[in-house]
Amino acid sequence: MRVSRLKLLDPDLVPTPLRERLPHSVEIAELTLNMERRRRVVLKSLMSMWGKLSNPVLTSPAERGAIVRNTLDALGGVFIKLGQLLALRNDLFPTEFCLALSDLHDRATAFPPGVARRYLEEAFGRPLESVFSEFSPVPVAAASIGQCHIARLRQGGHLVAVKLQRPDAPSMFWRDLDLFQSLLGPLSLLPSSELFNWEDALWELQDIVKEELDYRYEAAALATFRKKLRKHENIYVPQVFTEWCRPNVIVLEYIPGVFMSELLHVKETDPEKVLRWQRDNNVDLEVVGRTLLQSLYRQMFEEHLFHGDLHPGNIVLLKDSQVCLIDFGSVGRLDIDFLDSFHGYMKALAERDFETAILNMLSTSANLPNVGIDSIQAELLNAFRTWHRKTLVPDLPHHEKSVQALGDYMQPVLHRYRMSMNWSFLRMNRAFGTLDIAIQKLLPTLDHPSEMKRYQKGARKRARKKAWNVRPSVLAMIHSGAILRHREEASLALTHASSLRRVEQLGRLRFKSSLTKGEFLILSTMRAVQVGAVVLGLVLLAFWLAWQGPLPLDLLTGASESPAGSQWGLPRFAWWEGLLLLALCGKAFLSANRVVTRLHETVT
Template sequence: MYRARMRASRLKLLDPDLAPTRLRERLPQPVEIAELTAEPERRRRVVLKSLLSMWGKLSNPALTSPAERGAIVRNTLDELGGVFIKLGQLLALRNDLFPTEFCLALSDLHDRATAFPPGVAKRCLEEAYGRPLDSVFSEFESVPVAAASIGQCHIARLRKGGQLVAVKLQRPDAPSMFWRDIALFGSLLKPLSLLPSSELFNWEDALWELKDIVTEELDYRYEAAALAMFRKKLRKHRNIYVPQVFSEWCTPNVIVLEYIPGVFMSELLHTKETDPEKVLRWQQENHIELEEVGRTLLQSLYRQMFEEHLFHGDLHPGNIVLLRNNQVCLIDFGSVGRLDIDFLDSFHGYMKALAERDFENAILNMLSTSANLPNVGIDSLQAELLNAFRTWHRKTLVADLPHREKSVQALGDYMQPVLQRYRMSMNWSFLRMNRAFGTLDITIQKLLPTLDHPSEMKRYQKGAQKRARKKARDVRPSTLALIRNGMILRQHEEMNLSITNATNMRRVQQLEALRFKSSLTKMEFLVLSMMRLVQIGAVALGLAVVWAWLAQHVPQVQDAMRLHESRLGNFIQNLPQFAWWEGLLLLLFLGKALLSASRVITRIHETVR
């Protein structure tokens, strides 16, 4: 134990004394192992068949429940795996377009897959390191403890240093499989863009997000860099720990990090439902207060967003590990949200206004981050959103109400019908941040069922101000001289006055800018509607030309369609006869019209961005 503590101290690893006792005897759950197969042609057929089957089920008029629809989509994407799991996770963010029950069903997607054989894993590691596996690890468990569509995880012990580590190894066929599926999804975008309200989904942005996610997740160096960055930034966060990454043994398809012997939050929440007395005894043994843990997680997330400008994007219970003395370890940094300053300024203003119950200002800041503004007056939208905010606020004041009715996620539920009615969608940065709160809410609603979010936000604001004042104490001698002369005090008063005036002016400017952008959106909407009508008309007329020519010149088509002695047949026969080259010229003209309309639509979308 003494040697382990010395190594931990030297490498700044987790103190072994923080490892908690087991909550329950873990039953062995061996991961299923299967041989690697390469079948790209069959994959395309399977995907198309599954999507068509899903569409058929969703078209059933008897199906009215959003939860049932979400379950159908989730099961289909779960069976397809790979990129389609990531696509489902992106769609789960769109609570501005879909009902909450639908999004919750999709958020239950779990990326599980069969593992590849131990022999393949050993060969991949030796190829990555260019040396025998025994020269890197003194112990290596050949059977993985977990597997997903991108990779699998093994437990090992480093020969150099003797640390127990988790080794994440990428599937050899993952890059080809993922990029093949992305190409297939890209080919489906054209027909999807012709559907009504397709502009609300921002399919091209979704494809870009999907490519960005896959690019980072297929190169483990991104996660290794994120781990190192979060470990540095979160070191000052109270009771938060991030595992050490061993960069020496990390490659594009292998990442080695410190193994954390803790209890997963998912395990605790499950046991809390089935055996609460056991959880209470375990808390006493390990000096853990669940309310304190919940506040630690929420305050850390606020701080990650507004002070560090990047945040853990997937804080579901399976990525939170409990340690002794209310310590918490965060794992799996494959999903990291990064924020630019312009967006962060608006979102920070939004959260601060929520904390101060200044809902009018919160709505202005929220609308300034939107991907598109409504095609009607902005004032009526503000009035309806204000009613939604006030409804949410009234519920936050009732301590006995369940957390799900007054969480930040619940506020999105109240706004969703309004946003959908005004055909408005939020940008991806806002949705990613909302998802971070939503995934953490799974834990918060169990640990802090009576939490008042505005009060908790105000608690964060006070802490942030204290940290800012602490940084300001480290001043230069020249600044100290100004303080003695009283200049800093006068400058501070003048600055407060100017900030107040600037805030009032900014609110007016925001409202006028939103009204102006909304008026532009009306014209864009009119042009987009006309161009989509041109697209649909060109496709329909082209199909009609081909059908009419075949019906006039090919007897077999007439027989197959039973056009003889029918009104439709007489109508087609009475149409002017045209040669094949005349029909071809007409089709070329229609194709040109379709292409021109598509270019106009693309140009408008680029201008809006």
């Protein structure tokens, strides 16, 4: 990547426009902070959505997804983020439903220019003219968290994008989170609610909101990715001007390129125009597609963090087939334990070793089914082989043989066994899914296992280059041939260790599955104890009320003045005996609840 002395984008890499740039029409409205009205609107919208989804005429997952998407889109804020999380759950929902949700667009009205100027000056602690020599008061884009302005820094004269957070965003987002938390009780009563992991979803939402409401997280991510992705061929990350970044403001280099979303749209309507633009700017779309895919592999498995939202609107095309990535508000981070299993999963896919791939995938599962692990392994193996057969047919559409398509083939199996994946796996799958929107247009005949193998080869080469330290002793070993023997021995040892690891991994999964069966039995028993305690408590309460006076039917008819308990032949006991029995029932209920909670913590 050619850069200037100031480490900004080389002007020679700025491409010619693909089409005439029209000014964006962003609606401007005054800020409103009516808390109670917001709660009523949210509850009314959710109830209306539930009524539409209950319509038996609706049978298409795409139609249901469109209803949910439109509702969440209208609510904005946290509900946009919730919809994006639900779009990850292709282990629970049909693909058409998830695709409908993935089309959520976070759009909102912008706040007035005067408000924007006042909040920027408060954030910088100085007049706006002392920071920018030029500032566009009308934003070019607006979302529920913030809006973006174009400006020119007075110091250095660099053209920059200024993202300013909405003043009402923190109160609205945290209020919506509290509302969602209050809905967790009713949601947990729905069928199969345990598969959704609503508590984990709440934690994910809280984590997302915390990071997105503080732009310093995005500024730090930009600086980190800029350093790490500098080694990735043909990838560029904008410079962030940290001295002007605040919790509610971020200033970064403006990249005047062509958005991938713009190119894909023009490619559908006027392909000849795209071909002319490619020739003028020396852009090979196949090179661009492989650059993006190989970079994503490297981000995941070598950098241990990745851009989590590589949809076409976050990819900017430059000259010479170079690419700029923008919007690092959604960043995925990987812990070493999960990364080891997922790397093994992708490596096994590249080598078409589907049994090992399934073992690695199951080891990342949030919960295993209440059946032997061999049953689900056999069914998943059929799904993997179906996907593999389709990857070998060049003429098939990309959406039938992509990494996302593999999830589609697994989804019925996972759903049948009431099994769900953990959020790390889902986020990584989502990253591939968003990138697939561009890949299926750029590389329609792509064979994913072969592309993974290409990455593995490059990764080994980079690892050797990094680790290679030519010392005299190493040179002597090379000349004597000893290094070849060492490599052969190491290779045999690695193969043996891999076999042992596979056997051990299968044993752990079988043990975990057996624990799941035991958990199911104990949970059933403890829940029966809880129900029995509640029923017994209600019966005792009825007995006690019966001894205190006539039953409601006797009061209406006036049939008797004697205690109703004696008429019904109920056993008599003192008030303190009843309280003692009720206390024992409550203790049994709480004890069973503690066993259930502790069992979940132990197994998971």
